[in-house]
Amino acid sequence: MNKEQEGLREALCTLGNGYFATRGAAEEAEADDVHYPGTYLAGSYNRLKSEVAGKTLENEDLVNWPNWLQLSFRLDGDKNWFRLEEKQVLDYRQELDFSEGILRREMHFKDKKHRETKITSTRLVSMANPHLACIKWEFTPVNWSGPVMMRSALDGSVKNEGVKRYKALSSKHLKIIEQGKTNDIIYLLVQTNQSRIYMAQAARCHVYSGNKKLRTNREILEEEGKISERFSFQASQGKTVTIEKIISVSSSKDRAINEPLNSSLETLRNELDFSALKARHSEAWSRLWKQFDITLKSPGNSQLLLRLHIFHLLQTSSMHTIGRDVGIPARGWHGEAYRGHIFWDELFIFPLLNYRLPDLTHSLLLYRYYRLGAAKKLAEKEGLKGAMFPWQSGSSGREESQVIHLNPKSGKWLPDHTYLQRHVNLAIAYNIWQYYEVTADRNFMKFYGAEMLLEIAHFFASITTWSEFRQRYEIRNVVGPDEFHTAYPGSDEPGINNNAYTNVMTSWLFSHAKKAFELIGTTRQEALKQKLKLDDREFSKWEEISRKLYVPFIKEGIIAQFEGYEQLPEFDWEAYREKYQSIQRLDRILNAEGDSVNCYKASKQADVLMLFYLFSAEELVQLFKDMGYQFNPERIPDNIEYYVSRTSDGSTLSRIVRSWVEARSDRECAWHCFREAIVSDFEDVQGGTTPEGIHMGSMAGTVDILQRCFTGLEVRDNVLRLNPYFPEEITSLGMEINYRGVWLSLEFSGNQCRIKSRDGAASPVKIKFRDQLFEIKGKMIKTISY
Incomplete structure (x- = not known):
């Protein structure tokens, strides 16, 4: 075992089902410098106040709930409970089977008395029943016989301690309400101390020798916040004893329950043994893989x-998420980084869900709709109109971004202005439109989508100002996706002006808010006009702004990241790469040196490239034309080259975007960037961030590169379009997508594409393969050579 890699393994071996998730920590482990068990309930937050750097801060955290994993043992004469680190390890293997969602550990070790023992641990978090999880230990004495005492526990004394940067902040979120035992079940009921969410956990342990259940002497031990059960049995050399621990989890956020503890106990009483649970769980995963798998030969x-x-x-996020009031956090339910908040990463995640489980996208978009009122209050607080969704969102939709943040390089707390990333609203708008394009879900647009688009458009209209000098509209004092540039050099005022990505996307927003409005019918139109206090003059104003938004250029054909970018000095990249092992977080490095990244042409991720990521060349040319600018698509490679050389790639999303935008002009580079992106969490390329939680946008983004980028898959004007350009390394690719209710199988191999309607289209599906336009009708197979 490599202790330095254990946190990474725990994050990557997390098991979950869209309702709750548990990190892949060892059952016998407790939180320390090596291990960090963590269990997270989707969308469950708690707020605490902390005194930091002379300020009182209130932060909202994704709560670390009681640790249900705890299972250990001790042998005759041992004082301490088993910890693998204290044994001589003879053989060790950890295996994550993601075809079935199973985590296994095989251990062969020797203690100080030379007693050898083998344990095979098998764990699952049920995808069939979201409230269930279980552990099976196969315990084999290799060269000894004697009594064994096992301990199973539910530990509610846990804190949020998974991110070292947050160490100075308050971390105790739980209070114990009730703990005890009923029949053969131990249970624990806890409540968050601010948000008052209840969670109940119940656990049942049985011991088997072969198929025979063993009678064991049991003892209950209650400590503050922790309920344990001890039981003994006689072990015989070479004979395997099986211990099965099955747990149920319920919370006050659940649907259709009376009370969490009763629900949890009832669920557990009705359940079968490990093998039955595993069979149902495996079947559920099999169904998911039929929808989501992408086969790749490379x-x-x-x-x-x-x-x-x-x-x-x-x-x-799975089918168990549907109907729950949750979003997708940037770091999954895999750790406590970013406090479990929802950012703009949905932009990179939703395309996978749109084409495979659109009901899930629908549900996740409703997370935003339910916070529309909060977004309107945020805008009103700033003296603005419409809806201003926060950069970081949690439980209620208020802005959860930090007021100050810790720079681990300098140990200093600094003001945090990243909340000025108003482009999160544009991402929400873009997601709404993309969902509609793929699904044609007019009812969603009618009752939810159009209203959000209109309110976001209303907000952006209110933050634009007219420049007499330029005779154009401007958007000032924002932060772009780049994140490094949060102010002008020497300025005390946060924000930069006329971020190109924000301004172009805003023009797109106004035209698509109008399109959405035209889709919903006159009755709903009149209702929304009245509800949102919109009239024809407002729509005319939006159209005028969309045509006259200012976009800065450095020189002909090269888009400026923001106004004044070209006046910043170049950064000495070579010197800093030589000086530091990694310069991904250049902002922290320069701050520790008493300098600022605001002073240089240096980006965390190049947000100009996001325009080429989201829009085809044709769409972008039309967007600029509508704004009164001529943009030559032949200059796209020049823009890419300009910004790539000035980017630190401090975000895991940076390589996703670069791979995408290089795909048409430099397929070798696109593949190289794809490979860098796909290993970023597996190899923890940022040096310690993945143990705090996986990067959900990056993970989904790599899959989407194959799904949409290399295949040229997009929907425009009610036509599904395919325009494949594969890197040489890809010899074949196969996947199934759901387009407007029709399942289509797409197989690319050599220079052929095979399209098959799996279920039979109820109505014809229009497909354009490069220049060929055709329809798929009924159960039909179409093979195209290209």
Whole structure:
């Protein structure tokens, strides 16, 4: 075992089902410098106040709930409970089977009395029943016989201690309400101390020799916040004893329950043994893989890592998420980084869900709709109109971004202005439109989507100002996706002006808010006009702004990241790469040196490239034309080259975007960037961030590169379009997508594409393959050579 890698393994071996998730920590482990058990309930937060740097801060955290994993043992004469680190390890293997969602550990070790023992641990968090999880230990004495005492526990004394940067902040979120035993079940009921969410956990342990259940002497031990059960049995050399621990989890956020503890106990009483639970769980995963799997033939481990990424997406958000008031956090339910908040990463995640489980996207978009009122209050507080969704969102929709943040390089707390990333609202708008394009879900647009688009458009209209000098509209004092540039050099006022990505996307927003409004019918139109206090003059104003928004250029054809970017000095990249092992977080490095990244042409991720990520060349040319600018698509490679050389790639999303935008002009580079992106969490390329939680946008983004980028898959004007350009390394690719209710099988191999309607289209599906336009009708197979 490599202790330095244990946190990474625990994050990557997290098991979940869209309702709750538990990190892949060892059953016998407790939180320390090596291990960090963590259990997270989707969308469950708690707020605490902390005194930091002379300020009183209130932060909202994703709560670390009681540790249900605890299972250990001790042998005759031992004082301490088993910990693998204290034994001589003879053999060790840890295996994550993501075809079935199973985590296994095989251990062979020797203690100080030379007693050898083998344990095979098998664990699952049920995808069939979201409230269930279980552990099976197969315990084999190799060269000894004697009594064994086992301990199973539910530990509610846990805190939020998974991110070292947050160490100075308050971390105790739980209070114990009730703990005890009923029949053969131990239970624990806890409540968050601010948000008052209840969680109940119940656990049942049985011991088997072969198929025979063993009678064991049991003892209950109650400590503050922790309920334990001890039981003994006689072990015989070479004979395996099986211990099965089955747990149920319920919370006050559940639907259709009376009370969490009763619900949890009832669920457990009605359940069968481990093998029955595993069979149902495996069947549920099999159904998911039929929808989500992408088969890839290419060198190396790309297929394996691709499936790992799909696996973690589905553990974060699955069919069990549908109907629950939750979003998708940037770091999954895999750790406490970013406090479990929801950012703009949905932009990279939703395309996978749109084409495979659109009901889930619908549910996740409703998370935003339910916070529309909060977004309107945020805008009103700033003296603005419409809806201003926060950069970081949690329980209620208020802005959860930090007021100050810790720079671990300097140990100093600094003001945090990243909340000025108003482009999160544009991402929400873009997601709404993309969902509609793929599903044609007019009812969603009618009752939810159009209203959000209109309110976001109303907000952006209110933050634009007219420049007499330029005779154009401007958007001032924002932060772009780049994140590094939060102010002008020497300025005390946060924000930069006329971020190109924000301004172009805002123009797109106004035209698509109008399109959405035209879709919903006159009755709903009149209702929304009245509700949102909109009239024809407002729509005319939006159209005028969309045509006259200012976009800065450095020189002909090169878009400026923001106004004044070209006046910043170049950064000495070579010197800093030589000086520091990693310069991904250049902002922290320069701050520790008494300098600021605001003073240089240096980006965390190049937000100008986001325009080429979201829009085809044709769409972008039309967007600029509508705004009164001529943009030559032949200059796209020049823009890419300009910004790539000035980017630190401090975000895991940076390589996703670069791979995408290089795909048409430099397929070798696109593949290289794809490979860098697909290993970013597996190899923890940022040096310690993945143990705090996986990067959900990056994981989904790598899969989407294969799904949409290399295949040229997009929907425009009610036509499904395919325009494949594969890197040489990809010899074949196969996947199934759901387009407007029709399941289509797409197989690319050599220079052929095979399209098959799996269920039979109820109505014809229009497909354009490069220049060929055709329809898929009924159960039909179409093969195209290209």
